[in-house]
Amino acid sequence: MSDNQIDSYKRRFLGQSAAIAGAATLGGGLVLTSVARARPADQAASSANRWGLLIDTSKCASDCDECVKACEMEHGWGRGSTDEQHSRPEQKAQWMRKVTVRDRATGHETSLPMMCQHCAYPPCVDVCPTGASMKRDDGIVLVDKHRCIGCRYCMMACPYKARSFIHEDLHDQKTESPRGKGTVESCNLCVNRVDRGENPACADACPEKAILFGDLKDANSDIARRLASEPSTEIRGDLRLDLGVRYQNI
Amino acid sequence: MKPTTFREISGNSTGYWALLGLLGLIIAAGLGAAWYMEHNGHWVTGMNNQIVWGMPHVFAVFLIVAASGALNVASMASVFGRTALKPLSRLSGLLAIALLAGGLMVLVLDLGHPDRLIMAMMNLNFMSIFAWNIILYNGFFVIVAVYLWTMMEKRANRYTKTAGMFAFIWRLVLTTGTGSIFGFLVARQAYDAAIMAPMFIALSFSFGLAIFMLVLFASYRWGGRPLGDYMIIRMQRLLGLFVVAALFFVVVYHLTNLYAAEHRDVEHFMLDGNNVYSGLFWVGYILLGSLVPMAIAWLSPFRASIGWITTAAVLVVAGGMAMIYVIIIGGQAYPLQLFPGKDVSSSFFDGVVNPYSPTLAETLLGIGGIGITLAIVVVGIRLLKFLPLSLEDARVDPHYKADEA
């Protein structure tokens, strides 16, 4: 029996058991969400979903960067890779970073993780001449590196400085996160994990559970319910880009 | 006024071959630099993830903007009826094509993956100004080539005006596209302004004419062909006019930004900062690139003085490069406003002014673009009839009277 067959049996079995579990706890809602997330491998991402994050900065310690570290390990950049030895610090890729925001008038400081905000109207997608910078139907913004010519116009257009250009040959990539010289890359909301029905690495790594991942279009999801009942903000909301990543307590 | 006779330059002198050899070396250095950058990756350049566009883009944008401007001399003759400029139309078209080719070469060779360019053209995203520009630039080559053909082929002369009109409209759209590369960027404080498109058009007039004058003066001097005061003075006055027009848009752009509180910080950075950009703007663009050339264009001691007028054209080119440097590099050096009115800091250089020091490689690539441009002109005027045998007053001045000379 080949690996494929095993895999498809495994998937079918999981799907059935999840459906049974779902039926058993109907009304619970939460389990239904996870069924929706366990998308079969042969099914395309759908505009019925919109993946997003809700980040509670009040839980985010200024000296903690577990989410960033998890991203580095998952996608093989920074501390997660032996590459980029030639690149200067300002040339090295950073998919995610901790930003400290300080109010000039009051001196109050907030610490928060910053990455691609997965805009519904992403400027990087508008400006890309080849369609390499793209938004999937489920709202995830990413770079199709097969089409990227390395013009860096998306980096000029992004208001969040979410994108990095690769300045040298790479050798130490992760199987699930291909990246290489002469192309632009950024947070892809761990599209590889999301397609398996898992959370992005940063959300799982946060010791304070400050990062909540979910489907913004599913009214029963945790994230949608919290967004409906609690205040949250978009960074540079004035640009009206309709972000998939929202913050609390900034 | 007698009909103009166009003739190829003989191009057999040692000087001609020395010039061509020099340009060959410059091009080779530029291509070598591009290979070095592609082979190693962009870590060998001064560009990084904060200053993502650097020296190659300064040269490329300058050349592309100048390309559309260089066509103005031809447009004025065939579209706006300035028949006195007609003998210069052919050179104007050739220079426009050459400048665009030089600029595009630099732009393309700086890409992370120039090898994928053809594939990229098959997947154009029409929301992108860049994608539009790919069409506008390619179209410009074709349209100007046809325009030149209508000028140089007697039987096609009657279409010159139509072709000229079409080329003129196309070039306005083209420069609008180039300016909009920056004008449409909402993310950055220094850009995101509709006036950038007309400002680029006005800048193109002065850059293009300045380069045109330098090429014209050099080819007549080195080619030993007569160039009368009439043509020189026309160029001189026209340059003054174009410099003022460009300055007008630059002033309005900054005044508008200064008026809005949200843009005051970036304006202070650009105009009043203790940095290279403020210096390049005031000394480079305003003083040397605008005020001095304006003085030379209009004050009587400089009238018809080819030495001073050449100086003015050189200053307009240098000031123009300074201006484009301030727009492109300065606009990126100023930090993004993630949280307007608040201070931000991070491991990714948020909230700090980003330094940029170009390396030799990326500068050589840019200069290589100028080499390509000049080489196309130098070879072009030897192969085809681009230049009039004489531009002396008796031939070009409609009011010329023998006794005045």
Next chain:
Amino acid sequence: MKRYGYPFLLLLALLLTAGTPALAGAPLPDIPEAIKGEQCVEDTEFMRRNHMELLEHQRDDTVRRGIRTKKHSLKNCFTCHVVMGDDGKAITVSDPRHFCRECHDYAAVKVDCWQCHVSTPEPKGDKL
């Protein structure tokens, strides 16, 4: 890039399958055996001619649409088509004995897959 390569690979496939006696002396690529399984995801002849089409189709489906079927994925190639080096570890594409390089070097078809993609099977326990 691969477009240029198509005629070469076609020729290569013909050479390999026809086994014309006249060409018996010509050097042929030494294609490494798959480490497991009897049969590739498609017919061997089909794969020799069309693997690039399958991969390109799969890559667009996966990156742009999120379809992650395993059958024609690049990752799946390396579950079988892997060559072990002297140290017992899978060799990367930097080694000329790599499965992809045997034919690609022979046909002088340069691909840039490996600028970004890993050319070895996914190591066990790589995931967090």
